Amino acid sequence: MKAVDNRDKSIHIPQEAFDWYDQYAHGGMDRRTFMKKLGTLTALGFSLPFLTSALLPNYALAEQVxxxxEDILATYEQFDSPEGHxxxxxxxxxxxxxxxxxxxVLVIHENRGLNPYVKDVARRLAKAGFLAFAPDALFPVGGYPGNDDEGRTLQRGLDRAKIQNDFVAAARYLKSHELSNGKLGAVGFCFGGYMVNYLAAVDSDLLSAGVPFYGTPASKELRKNIKAPLMIQLGALDERVNASWPEYESDLKANQVDYQMFMYENAHHGFHNDSTSRYNKEQADLAWQRTVEFFAQNLK
Structure with a gap:
């Protein structure tokens, strides 16, 4: 059966529905409360199936590569993580x-494991000439379970410090790979955006370039270690993450980090994810073009 593309419904959905989804997706609201709140919008003429089909991911829509x-080859590879899992x-x-x-380029998923969208991002990078590696934080508990609800629950149940150490180990594995030229970039989304900021801060020599999409910064005491150039990608409607930017920018300036920030108008948190109605094709395409050019400049 052909997938139904519901992403254009975003132009009709009230902003509060996106805000509720953001809370739900990041642990601030359980599914029952989220669905109850969505139900209040039926008085405005929306059906619950319409809203859920637009807001929740449909990964059949997210395959671009x-x-x-024939231009790429994908495999699953394991790496040692003695300080992680x-x-x-x-x-x-x-x-x-x-x-x-x-x-x-290390590709880092959201807070729900290695879903099909993030795997496709890795393929897009390989298509553009990079060796891409997308670790799954959920590997210790069986891997991404096939749906985001279970994935979020599983990731929330793992030790966060061990997850962070797993990604540090993955970064070192990739940087030292036999096909690596020795220059490592990292791109991540949401939790993955935070992880890019963290990798840049936890080891000054690890990254040669980082692109965090709508990710919060590493802890303040680590930020002084950042040396890699950063390209910060933010959605203008993402109030939760954007609230952390002024202080982060102040620290980047104070530490003379080479950074640039792009704020994408009318873009939600998750605007690059082409499996839901948060997707903004025009802004996502622009952000991705900038990302690939930034990596080409700093890694090749």
């Missing part, structure tokens, strides 16, 4: 050209 694309696993995608080395 097929895993069968012992072992990690990720989705490694490489171009099928015969180069001896490539610039490498």
């Amino acid at each position: 097929s895993f069968n694309d 012992g072992k990690g696993q990720g989705y490694l995608v490489k171009p099928t050209t015969d180069q001896k080395s490539y610039p490498v």
Whole structure:
């Protein structure tokens, strides 16, 4: 059955529905409360199926590069993480050209594990000429379970410090990969955006470039360690994350970090995720073009 594209419904949905979804997706509201609040919008003429189909992800819509694309090759690879959960696993995608080395990019998922959208982002990077690796924080508990609700619950139940150490280990694994040119970039979304900021701050020598999409900063005491150039991608309607930006920018300036920030008008938290109605194609395409160019400039 062909997937139904409900993403254009965002132009009709009231802003509070997106705010409720953001709270729900980040643990500030349980599913029952979220659905109850959505139900109040039926008085405005919306049906509950209409709202849920538009707000909740449909990953059949998120494939821009097929895993069968002849220009890439995807495999699952494991890495050691002695200070994390012992072992990690990720989705490694490489171009099928015969180069001896490539610039490498770590791709970091949201707060629900390695879902199909993030795997597709890794394929997009490989299609653009990068060796991309997307670890799954949920590997220690069986991996992404196939739906976001369970994924969020599983990730919330893991030790956060161990998750962070797993991503540090993944970054080091990728940077030292036999096909790596030694220059590591990282891009992440939501929780993954935070992790990009964290990786830049926890080890000054780890990243050569970082692109956090709508992610909060690392703890204040770590920010003085940031040396890698950063491209900060924010959605103008994302009040929760944007509230952390002024202080973060002040610290980046104080520490003379090479950074640039882009604020995308009429864009929600998650505007790059093309599986839900938060997706803003025009702004997502622009943000992605900037991301690829930024990595090309700093990693090749």
